[in-house]
Amino acid sequence: MRASKYFIKTMKETPAEAEVPSHVYLLRAGYIKKVAAGIYSYLPLGLRVLKNIENIIRKHMDEAGALEVLLPILTPAELWKETGRWDVYGKELFRLKDRHDRDFALGPTHEETITDLVRQTVRSYKDLPLNFYQIQTKFRDEARPRYGLIRGREFVMKDAYSFDISEEMAIKSYEIMKETYHKIFKELGLNYLMVEADVGAIGGKYSHEFVVMVPNGEAHIVYCENCGYAANVEAAKYEFELDKLPPEEEKPLEKVYTPDVKSVEDVTKFLNVKPNKIVKTLIYILDDGTPIAILVRGDRELNETKVLNYFGALDMHLATSEEMEKLGLVEGFVGPIGLDIPVYADRSIEDLHNFVVGANEKDYHYINVNMPRDFNPVDIVDFGTATEGDPCPVCKSPLKETTGLEVGHIFLLGTKYSEALKANFVDKDGKEKPIVMGCYGIGVSRLIAAAVEQNHDENGIIWTDNIAPFKLHILALNTKDKNIMEIAENIYNISRGLGIEVLLDDRDISPGAKFKDADLIGIPYRIIVGKGVKNGVVEFQRRKDNEKIEIPIDSVENKLKEIFGG
RNA sequence: CGGAGUGUAGCUCAGGUGGCAGAGCACGUGCCUUGGGAGCACGGGGUCGCAGGUUCAAGUCCUGCCACUCCGACCA
Numbered sequence: 001m002r003a004s005k006y007f008i009k010t011m012k013e014t015p016a017e018a019e020v021p022s023h024v025y026l027l028r029a030g031y032i033k034k035v036a037a038g039i040y041s042y043l044p045l046g047l048r049v050l051k052n053i054e055n056i057i058r059k060h061m062d063e064a065g066a067l068e069v070l071l072p073i074l075t076p077a078e079l080w081k082e083t084g085r086w087d088v089y090g091k092e093l094f095r096l097k098d099r100h101d102r103d104f105a106l107g108p109t110h111e112e113t114i115t116d117l118v119r120q121t122v123r124s125y126k127d128l129p130l131n132f133y134q135i136q137t138k139f140r141d142e143a144r145p146r147y148g149l150i151r152g153r154e155f156v157m158k159d160a161y162s163f164d165i166s167e168e169m170a171i172k173s174y175e176i177m178k179e180t181y182h183k184i185f186k187e188l189g190l191n192y193l194m195v196e197a198d199v200g201a202i203g204g205k206y207s208h209e210f211v212v213m214v215p216n217g218e219a220h221i222v223y224c225e226n227c228g229y230a231a232n233v234e235a236a237k238y239e240f241e242l243d244k245l246p247p248e249e250e251k252p253l254e255k256v257y258t259p260d261v262k263s264v265e266d267v268t269k270f271l272n273v274k275p276n277k278i279v280k281t282l283i284y285i286l287d288d289g290t291p292i293a294i295l296v297r298g299d300r301e302l303n304e305t306k307v308l309n310y311f312g313a314l315d316m317h318l319a320t321s322e323e324m325e326k327l328g329l330v331e332g333f334v335g336p337i338g339l340d341i342p343v344y345a346d347r348s349i350e351d352l353h354n355f356v357v358g359a360n361e362k363d364y365h366y367i368n369v370n371m372p373r374d375f376n377p378v379d380i381v382d383f384g385t386a387t388e389g390d391p392c393p394v395c396k397s398p399l400k401e402t403t404g405l406e407v408g409h410i411f412l413l414g415t416k417y418s419e420a421l422k423a424n425f426v427d428k429d430g431k432e433k434p435i436v437m438g439c440y441g442i443g444v445s446r447l448i449a450a451a452v453e454q455n456h457d458e459n460g461i462i463w464t465d466n467i468a469p470f471k472l473h474i475l476a477l478n479t480k481d482k483n484i485m486e487i488a489e490n491i492y493n494i495s496r497g498l499g500i501e502v503l504l505d506d507r508d509i510s511p512g513a514k515f516k517d518a519d520l521i522g523i524p525y526r527i528i529v530g531k532g533v534k535n536g537v538v539e540f541q542r543r544k545d546n547e548k549i550e551i552p553i554d555s556v557e558n559k560l561k562e563i564f565g566g
Numbered sequence: 567c568g569g570a571g572u573g574u575a576g577c578u579c580a581g582g583u584g585g586c587a588g589a590g591c592a593c594g595u596g597c598c599u600u601g602g603g604a605g606c607a608c609g610g611g612g613u614c615g616c617a618g619g620u621u622c623a624a625g626u627c628c629u630g631c632c633a634c635u636c637c638g639a640c641c642a
Contacts, residue, residue, distance in 0.1 A: 012591065012603060013578045017635060037634065091567090092641075109642055143567070143640050151641080159642095207642090218641085317639090409642065441642070459602095478600050512602040519602085530601055539601095 001470065002492075003505040007044045010517050020216075022452035023148030025461045029520040031448075031469075038145025038153035045521065046448070048469035050156065053447050054135050056187050056466060057158050064180040066131040066160055071113045073137060077103030079112040083420040088314060094139045106139035111417045111439060114161045118435065119423035125165045128425060128435065129173055133160035135444060149449035150218075150405065156445040162438040165427060167414065170436040174412050177440045181210055181408050188447065189464030190407075191454060195221045196231035197409065198305050210408030210442075212450040217403035222386045226397035233401075234305040236386035237393040238347065245276065248353040251368040258365045262332030264298040267356055267365065275299040278356045279349050279369070281334040283319040283327070283341070286311055291319065291327055291341045293334070294383060295357075297348035303385040310344075310381055333358040336375045337366060343375065346383040405450045406443070413437040461522030462543050470503040471564065473523035477511040477530035487538065487553060488529040494557050500564050519543070525563060527556065 009030040017034065018024040026032045031046035042050055058068065080086035080093070086105075094106040107113065114132055122128065138157045145153050162173035178194070185192045190212050197209040209232055211219050223230035231237075261270040267278050278298030284307065285291050292311070296302045308316060324331050327341065335358035336343045349355070354368045371377070388401035415434040418424070424432045448467075455462045465471065472495055476488035488504060495502040503523060505514050511530065518526060528539040528548070537550040540559060551559055 009576095010603090011577060015577070016572080016579095019636075034634095089642095090640095111642090140641085144638090146636085315640095411642075439642080475601095480600075509600095510602090510604060511600060512604075515602040517603080528601080532601095 001503050003503060004507050006503070008507070008517060008521070009043070010520050018148065020147045020150070020453065021456050022150065022449035025452055025456055025520065025522075026148060026449070029461060029517075029522065032149065034148075038142060038151065040149065040152065040154075045469045049448050049451075049463070049467055050445065052467045052469070053188065053444055054156075054158070057184055057442060057444065058135065060180050060184045060187070061133050061158070061160065064131070064176055066133045069114075069117075069132045069134050070136065071107070071110050071117070071134055073107050073139070075105050075107050075110075075113050077105060079116055079421075080105055083112055083417060085112070092140050092142065094141050107136075108138055108140045109157075109439075109441070110134070110136075110159055111161065111413075111437075112421065115417045115421045115423045115437070118163055119418075119421055122163065122423070122425055122435070125425055125427050129162065129164045129169060131160060131162040131173060131177075133158060133440075147449070149445050150453075152445065155443065158442040158444055160440040162440070163418075163423075163435045164438075165425065165433070165436070167436050170412060170414075170438055174410065174438045177410050177438065178208065181410065181440070181442070184442070185210055185212075185408070187466055188451070189466055190447075190451060192407070193221065193223060193230050193404065195219075195223070196229075196235050198232060198235040198309070205412045205414050207409060207411040209406050210410075211404035212407050212447075212454060213402060213404045214450065214453040215403065217405045217453075219404045219406045220401065221404060222388070222390065222399040222401050224392035224395060224397055224399055227392060227395035229392050229394045229399075231386070233386050234303060236390075236399075238382050238384040238386055238390060244351055245353070247351070250370045250373065251354050253369060253374055254367050255359055255361075255364055256367055257363060258333075259363045261363075261365070268298070271356060271365070271367065273356060273367075277352070277354070279336075279352070281336055281339075281343075281358055283324060283329060283334060284316045285319050285323060286313045287315040288313070291323070293336060293339055293341050293343045295336055295343065295345040295349050295377065296383065297346065297352065300346065300348045301385040301387065302346065302383055306381075306383050310383070330358070330360060330362050333360060333362060333364060335360055335366060335369075336377065337369065339375075343377045344383070345371075345377040345380045347380055348384050350380050405446065405453065407447050407450050408440075408442045410440045411438060413439055456522075459516075460520035463522045463524055465524050468501075468522070468524050470501045470523050471525060472500050472502040472560070473518050473521070473526045474502060474504045475511075475514045475518060475526060475528045475530075476504065476506050477514065477528065479506060479508045481533075483533050484529050487533050491527055491529065491538070491553075491556055495560060498557075498560055498564060500560065519546075 011028045014024050015027050018027050030043055032040045034040055077086055096104050135158045139154055142153050145151050164170040164173055192210055192212045195209050195211055197207045220233045222233055222236050258270055261267055264275055264278050268275055275298035280296050280298055282294045353370055356365055356367050357369050359366050390399050392399050418434040418437055423435045425435055427433050452461050474488055474492055476484055478484050492504040524543050526541040532538055536553055539548045540551050541548045
């Protein structure tokens, strides 16, 4: 491709809307253009990258035996009502009506649609297993779209769904997808981690996330360098055993005057105790209106996901000041003793002795509190958020914490959707059974952003070889110089003959502008045709390190074969 | 959804106390130049987010709305 005939629209300055590197460079280099918040057009360069990623995914999905389909974006409300998600999915589901006032939704995911297809077509165990996938645009009315392609309202996703006759077989399908995902992310050239994850609203038995390691990512994960355990902090088990404090003799319970001492930090200072001897009492209101109290050690953070899972709730919130008042509670001085709402404890306070809690009375705390002497929780559960330094639940080594971007998520769904939609099959024994499902997503457009987040420098993008829009960038530095142009054209033709995706910068602009654009666009390999041609050489430069080496013009073809294996 | 902020040329932005709509970059033409976003000259480009209001006069003041960005909540 010749740049003079292509669509290269770079920007010198950072658009005001962009904050994170991927957003900045994808806009500046002319890969994408914003249409509305969280909605982008892919320009020719951007589409090439998107297609490259799609094709790598497609290749591995096909190899794994999955079958590509294309489901509709526009889906009837009836299907969503059958599984209950018309109500549960909430505001994130884009809803619309047709001219007959019938309800529809723009698909944010396709469990309903694919299960509907399967229930209509699959009758016997002989039809199974099946794995359908599609690469398609998804719609989610995000509360807050942000960071360019990282969190959009319209985005491209690969979603796959497996259907098996038993959980045992479904686990096999799940394992095949897990391996396939590893192959995909390796081929994309990204530094990633597979982590144990929470199933969230999709539901199911267990799941894994694939997270591309980037600083300041949205996914918080802990991992163990010793044994390889890795998990999203939402899902990470907290290995409280090694974090236990030494046993102490129980001291008599005492109520102390603590004027205006509310937060853990206040209590720490006022009573001169460590945060791990203080117990926080958090009041939550579940989605059915039930208030609950949850106790966590002062130095630990509560994990709301674990609480939701424990109560089987979809939503909950910390009690507001008004709600606290209605329940007769004193903000800042809530405690479990004498509380008449159910009290649950995180395992961090199991075996804790002589600790501090609020006294349910303004300006008073209890000290030397002990369980079960002074109160007895309904249950003691792992409600904690794992954090750096916590012992690994597998091998007890200290965990490391890091952040990343979730680009893939696989779920063993079980029969949640097949039962709701009555997707059954007749087994060998002649009995009708629900199909056992799994679902597998990859954020295709988010991968573009993730790749840039992970691979860029102060000058622009540095694509990995397999996803770069072009693999070779030829810079003809002076278009008025016939000699330069002839040699550049010649190298361009040789490259094309070798099947290399090549971009020739033949625009009549200054050399500096060409270099700046080339850095911004981030094509991995570059040949510079400039004044060196007088001495029979051109330069070869890698975007990664910008190191230039001179090579004789007549050995360019061999060099290209060496790099691109032509 | 709560909090904060911003909307003026394609982009980045300036336009005290109301008084002819601006700059740099980008774009077009010409000259000149060709190894890290060159220079000179001329030129085109505006519903100042939208709608009301105050005023002789509104980019500027007032009211409402909309859009966008950031922080938070939320996020298969």
